[in-house]
Amino acid sequence: MLIAKPEDIDSLDWEKMQQLIPAIVQDSFDGRVLMQGYMNPAALKHSLDSKEVTFWSRSQQALWTKGETSGNYLNLKSIHSDCDNDCLLILAEPAGPTCHTGAETCFDSSANNTADIAFIATLENLIATRKKEMPAGSYTTELFNSGIKRIAQKVGEEGVETSLAAVAGDDEELLNESADLVFHLLVLLQARGLTLKKTIAVLKSRHQL
Numbered sequence: 001m002l003i004a005k006p007e008d009i010d011s012l013d014w015e016k017m018q019q020l021i022p023a024i025v026q027d028s029f030d031g032r033v034l035m036q037g038y039m040n041p042a043a044l045k046h047s048l049d050s051k052e053v054t055f056w057s058r059s060q061q062a063l064w065t066k067g068e069t070s071g072n073y074l075n076l077k078s079i080h081s082d083c084d085n086d087c088l089l090i091l092a093e094p095a096g097p098t099c100h101t102g103a104e105t106c107f108d109s110s111a112n113n114t115a116d117i118a119f120i121a122t123l124e125n126l127i128a129t130r131k132k133e134m135p136a137g138s139y140t141t142e143l144f145n146s147g148i149k150r151i152a153q154k155v156g157e158e159g160v161e162t163s164l165a166a167v168a169g170d171d172e173e174l175l176n177e178s179a180d181l182v183f184h185l186l187v188l189l190q191a192r193g194l195t196l197k198k199t200i201a202v203l204k205s206r207h208q209l
Contacts, residue, residue, distance in 0.1 A: 003044070003048070009041050009045060021039050021040075022038055030118040031115055034105050052065050052075065053066050053073075054066070072094065073094075075093040079091075127190050130144070155185055
């Protein structure tokens with residue numbers, strides 16, 4: 001159930017865990033599980049009102065808005081309860097690393113604990129970092145320095161090579177060329193100040209499932 005209004009708060013089973021409900025926070029873009037905390041009715045209401053994910057701190061016995069010290073807020077996108085109304089799934093957009101250690105997620109970042117498709121988002125973030133820092137010796141830096149026309153040309157070339165590989169029936173070459181095409185398309189979007197998220201928004205508007 002979508003929790004969107006203050007009156008929705010009363011529909012949750014607060015009695016089961018003594019007025020506390022576990023809340024799992026998921027990145028609204030790439031699906032990574034960022035952290036887990038606990039909410040009481042006041043924390044949930046504050047989250048809905050402020051649009052910043054807020055928990056109940058069991059150690060401090062007080063409301064705690066994630067990021068109030070570090071600035072790494074979790075910008076609320078939506079809150080959903082499970083089928084028993086005793087657990088919350090929160091979709092949020094992180095404004096920086098979520099974990100107090102500086103890691104992007106509180107879960108083991110050394111392990112590949114995200115879905116394979118989420119790697120596209122990781123790659124896009126890396127390309128954005130390359131654009132900002134422009135490190136010497138980087139192929140991505142070279143592409144950005146070459147300008148929009150050259151990057152667009154590369155996308156066209158990779159598109160043709162992908163098509164040729166498909167027609168030739170060479171699966172391995174098709175996969176390699178597809179990877180090149182996706183990479184250069186991500187670079188082109190970044191070069192124009194656009195993101196994969198905006199591309200996905202267009203797809204979602206066309207395909208309401």
